[in-house]
Amino acid sequence: MEIKDLQKEVDNWISQFEEGYWHPLSMLARLTEEVGELAREINHLYGQKPKKPEEPPGDLPGELADILFIIVCYANSLNIDLEEAFSNMMEKYRKRDSERWTQKTKL
Template sequence: MSLKDMQKDVHTWISQFEEGYWHPLSMLARLTEEVGELAREVNHLYGQKPKKEEEPEGNLELELADILFIIGCFANSMDIDLDKAFDKMMEKYRQRDSNRWTRIDPENND
């Protein structure tokens, strides 16, 4: 699924409801909440804070998908094409950071 398709799916879902998209500040708060939930799961799995026995098992992929959903909402509400934005961002990284780290030698990468 492309980002454009994801944005269409999000829009189809949101369009069912009279409330529509939230205001940008509310969406930013929601994004922050979702990133916090992801951080909590990562900390439980890889950090030094194990879950309590009574806490339900988390799911990293669903936490990441929740973040994608709210990003889709945010972009749609501001008429941002995430495919184009992503392409621009990757070009920025390709130019700015192309020599920043040690490249893997393709001949030695089996």
């Protein structure tokens, strides 16, 4: 699925509700909340705070997908083409950071 397809699917889903997209500040709060949930799962899986035995297993892919959903909502509500934004961002990194790290050698 391409990014534009993600944006269209989310817009179709959100558009069926009168409330529509949340205000940008509310979406930022939601994004922060979701990143916190991702951080908690990462800490349980790879950090020094294991889950308690009675806690259910986490869903790392689901937490990442929640963040992606909010980012797509944010972009849609502000009329941002994420494919174009991503392409521009990658070009920036290619120019700015191409000499920053050690390139892998080809076998």
